[in-house]
Amino acid sequence: xxxxxxxxxxxxxxxxxxxxxxxxxxxxxxxxxxxxxxxxxxxxxxxxxxxxxxxxxxxxxxxxxxxxxxxxxxxxxxxxxxxxxxxxxxxxxxxxxxxxxxxxxxxxxxxxxxxxxxxxxxxxxxxxxxxxxxxxxxxxxxxxxxxxxxxxxxxxxxxxxxxxxxxxxxxxxxxxxxxxxxxxxxxxxxxxxxxxxxxxxxxxxxxxxxxxxxxxxxxxxxxxxxxxxxxxxxxxxxxxxxxxxxxxxxxxxxxxxxxxxxxxxxxxxxxxxxxxxxxxxxxxxxxxxxxxxxxxxxxxxxxxxxxxxxxxxxxxxxxxxxxxxxxxxxxxxxxxxxxxxxxxxxxxxxxxxxxxxxxxxxxxxxxxxxxxxxxxxxxxxxxxxxxxxxxxxxxxxxxxxxxxxxxxxxxx
Amino acid sequence: xxxxxxxxxxxxxxxxxxxxxxxxxxxxxxxxxxxxxxxxxxxxxxxxxxxxxxxxxxxxxxx
Numbered sequence: 446x447x448x449x450x451x452x453x454x455x456x457x458x459x460x461x462x463x464x465x466x467x468x469x470x471x472x473x474x475x476x477x478x479x480x481x482x483x484x485x486x487x488x489x490x491x492x493x494x495x496x497x498x499x500x501x502x503x504x505x506x507x508x509x510x511x512x513x514x515x516x517x518x519x520x521x522x523x524x525x526x527x528x529x530x531x532x533x534x535x536x537x538x539x540x541x542x543x544x545x546x547x548x549x550x551x552x553x554x555x556x557x558x559x560x561x562x563x564x565x566x567x568x569x570x571x572x573x574x575x576x577x578x579x580x581x582x583x584x585x586x587x588x589x590x591x592x593x594x595x596x597x598x599x600x601x602x603x604x605x606x607x608x609x610x611x612x613x614x615x616x617x618x619x620x621x622x623x624x625x626x627x628x629x630x631x632x633x634x635x636x637x638x639x640x641x642x643x644x645x646x647x648x649x650x651x652x653x654x655x656x657x658x659x660x661x662x663x664x665x666x667x668x669x670x671x672x673x674x675x676x677x678x679x680x681x682x683x684x685x686x687x688x689x690x691x692x693x694x695x696x697x698x699x700x701x702x703x704x705x706x707x708x709x710x711x712x713x714x715x716x717x718x719x720x721x722x723x724x725x726x727x728x729x730x731x732x733x734x735x736x737x738x739x740x741x742x743x744x745x746x747x748x749x750x751x752x753x754x755x756x757x758x759x760x761x762x763x764x765x766x767x768x769x770x771x772x773x774x775x776x777x778x779x780x781x782x783x784x785x786x787x788x789x790x791x792x793x794x795x796x797x798x799x800x801x802x803x804x805x806x807x808x809x810x811x812x813x814x815x816x817x818x819x820x821x822x823x824x825x826x827x828x829x830x831x832x833x834x835x836x837x838x839x840x841x842x843x844x845x846x847x848x849x850x851x852x853x854x855x856x857x
Numbered sequence: 858x859x860x861x862x863x864x865x866x867x868x869x870x871x872x873x874x875x876x877x878x879x880x881x882x883x884x885x886x887x888x889x890x891x892x893x894x895x896x897x898x899x900x901x902x903x904x905x906x907x908x909x910x911x912x913x914x915x916x917x918x919x920x
Contacts, residue, residue, distance in 0.1 A: 504914050545865060556869040556887050790876075792910055799914040800866070806912065807870070 449473065451482035454492060454767070455517055457624035460842035461835050465741065467782070470494050470770035479756040486520055490744070490763040491756070496774040498753060499766045499794055502745055506800035509745035509764065512540045516840050517744055517765055519624075535685035537743075541800060547682060548804070550671045551690070554602075554664060555804045560811060563598070567811055570597050571819040572856055580855070583830045586847040587703050594816045595698035598808070603690055604663025605652070616645055617692040618845075625837040627845065649687040664690060698809045700739030700843025702816055707847060708736060708784050709817075710827055715786055719821040729786035730814035735793035736784050738769035739841055743797065768794045825852040858896045858904065859919045862889055866915035873907040873916060880904065 453459050453466045473480055473494045483489040493499055502509045515538050536547050553559060574590055574597075584590075592614060600610050619641045622628030631637040656669035668686045671678040678686075709716040719729055742765050751758045758764065772793045773781040796803035803809070831848030860880065869887035873880075877900060882890045896904055896918075908916045 500914075552868050553887065557871050558869065558883070558885075558887055790906065790910060796912065798912060802868075802870075802912045804868075 447472065449480075451484040451487075451492070454482070455484065455487060455490075455765070455839050457837040457839050457842075460741075460839055461625065461837035464835060465738075465769050465842065467769075467773060470767060470773065474770060474774060479754045479758075481756070488517065488520060488763055490517060490765045491758060493753075493764050493766050494770040494774075495754075496771040496777045496792075496794065499768065499771045500798055501753070502764060502766065503797060503799040503801070506541050506544070508748060508751060510540050510748050511538050511544075511743075511745065511801060513746040514538070514744050514763070517742065517763070533685045533688055534679075534681045535689050536804075537689065537801065544800065546673050547678075550667065550673070550678070551664070551686060552804055554667065555806075555808055557807050560807050563602070563808075563811065566601060567598055567815045568819070570594060571815045574816070575819050575823060575853060576856055578851065578853060581852040583848065583850045586706055586849045587699065587844050588846070590816065590820075591702040591706065591844070591847070592695070592699045594702065595695035595809075595812050598812050599690065599694040602664050602808075604656075604661050604665045605691075612648070613691055616641065616648075617696050620692055621696050621838055621841050622836050622845070625845070628836075645688070646684065649684060649691075652687070653683055694805055694808075696841055696843075697739045697805075698812050700841050701734050701737050701809065701813045703844040703847055704737030704739065705733035705813065705817065706820065707833060707844065708733070709821070710829065710849070712784060715784055716821050716824060716827075719786060719817065720824065723818055723822065725786050726814045726818050727810070728789050728791065730810050730817060731791050731793070732784060732786055732788045733813060733817065734795045734809065735772045735778075735788070735791055737843070738772045738793070738795045739843055740795065740797075740803075741769050741840060741842055742767050743801070766797075768797070823853045823856070825854055827851045858898075858901060859894065860891050860896060860904065860908075861917045861919060862891065863913075863915045863917075864889070866913045868913055868915075870912045872910050872912060876907045876910065877903040881907065 449469050449472060453469050473492060478495040479498060480492045482492060493502065536544060539547055571594060574593055578584055578589060596610055596614055605613065618628040619630060623638060629637050630640060652665055653669040656666040660666040660670055668683055719725055745764045745766065747758050747760055747762045749760050772795060775781055777792060796806040828850050829848065830850040833844050834846040835842055836845045867889050869883050871883045874883050880891060880893050880896060880900060882892055884890055904918055908918055
């Protein structure tokens with residue numbers, strides 16, 4: 446029995462250097478699936494690694510709360526991450542009954558039926574992006590494709606002009622890459638984060654004001670004019686929706702597209718199969734999302750004592766739900782480490798489950814499905830043209846650079 | 858077997874309808890209709906799968 450170093454599970458630098466800790470998770474699932482850790486410099490936590498346990502916890506939002514904190518952040522003298530998490534109120538850090546009232550503001554816009562109207566936008570955007578690469582050459586797949594496609598889709602849904610997309614991308618990179626030197630704007634991390642939040646705040650305050658004076662047919666107008674129990678939604682909550690929609694709404698799908706394409710580069714037979722059988726797209730896109738699991742974890746805090754697999758969780762204890770581990774659980778998935786494009790059913794937890802199930806799940810499937818269908822149908826050859834690099838993050842540890850050399854057939 | 862929907866949780870993900878269209882129908886306005894009040898025994902395994910796979914965990918079955 447090898448001793449597990451908890452830093453391997455949570456330290457952003459470990460993710461940048463080695464990727465997801467699948468070996469450690471496999472061992473934890475086998476030996477101690479509910480395991481308490483007290484890593485130096487980090488808050489203590491229970492590592493939850495089994496699919497069934499994550500479902501059990503997620504089904505009880507009255508016992509396992511989101512309010513006290515949604516992700517695991519390092520203990521710092523400046524305590525800035527925690528403060529930042531508490532300053533803006535998002536549906537991710539609300540609990541029922543409040544959570545239900547706020548979630549309803551946006552949820553109707555993301556049902557499969559509501560999203561049908563986006564089909565042509567999503568596939569046309571995919572075609573244009575791949576056209577933009579030309580017949581052959583080299584590029585950074587992340588900056589050219591993986592981050593662009595979901596960004597353009599979410600920007601259109603929200604009603605942000607194309608000229609503001611680079612600004613939103615930069616903000617997202619800084620927010621999710623606050624532990625990554627490439628994305629930090631200043632030597633002084635605290636100063637950098639303050640600046641970022643000020644910019645974020647003033648940009649979206651302006652957008653919200655515009656949408657209040659002249660509402661459009663877009664999601665930004667829905668946020669700007671939302672009412673909760675008869676009262677206009679507060680500023681902190683309105684900003685919370687903007688923050689989630691504009692940043693989490695594409696960063697995560699970028700992770701799925703980047704990680705998925707890397708997996709397809711390593712599995713040319715699967716890529717060819719997808720090209721031959723485009724009807725595989727719904728199950729294949731979902732399998733990519735399971736395989737990559739862009740959102741690595743979320744945190745819950747127990748609001749009473751609770752026994753889980755014989756372990757005594759105490760009131761106030763933090764539980765880290767490692768979705769990427771649950772999605773390789775041998776008790777649920779056959780051949781969990783393999784990418785099976787026709788895997789059905791696919792009860793993965795990449796979008797969470799229950800009360801906080803990802804509102805953008807169908808949008809993410811649609812967006813990533815469309816770009817993979819476009820890519821695989823036109824791909825003549827692809828190989829790595831350099832070393833892939835991951836973002837230093839324990840939350841969305843996807844690729845930030847994926848240099849490729851490619852040949853594409855022209856658009857159908 | 859009877860099926861109970863938590864309408865406060867259901868968000869019309871339509872996973873249940875995909876598994877068992879004989880019993881579940883998501884309407885034009887994204888509400889869920891249970892088509893059979895008493896579910897026949899031969900649909901039991903499909904119902905169990907639908908309950909298990911509901912992304913919002915909004916379904917329950919009762920005997």
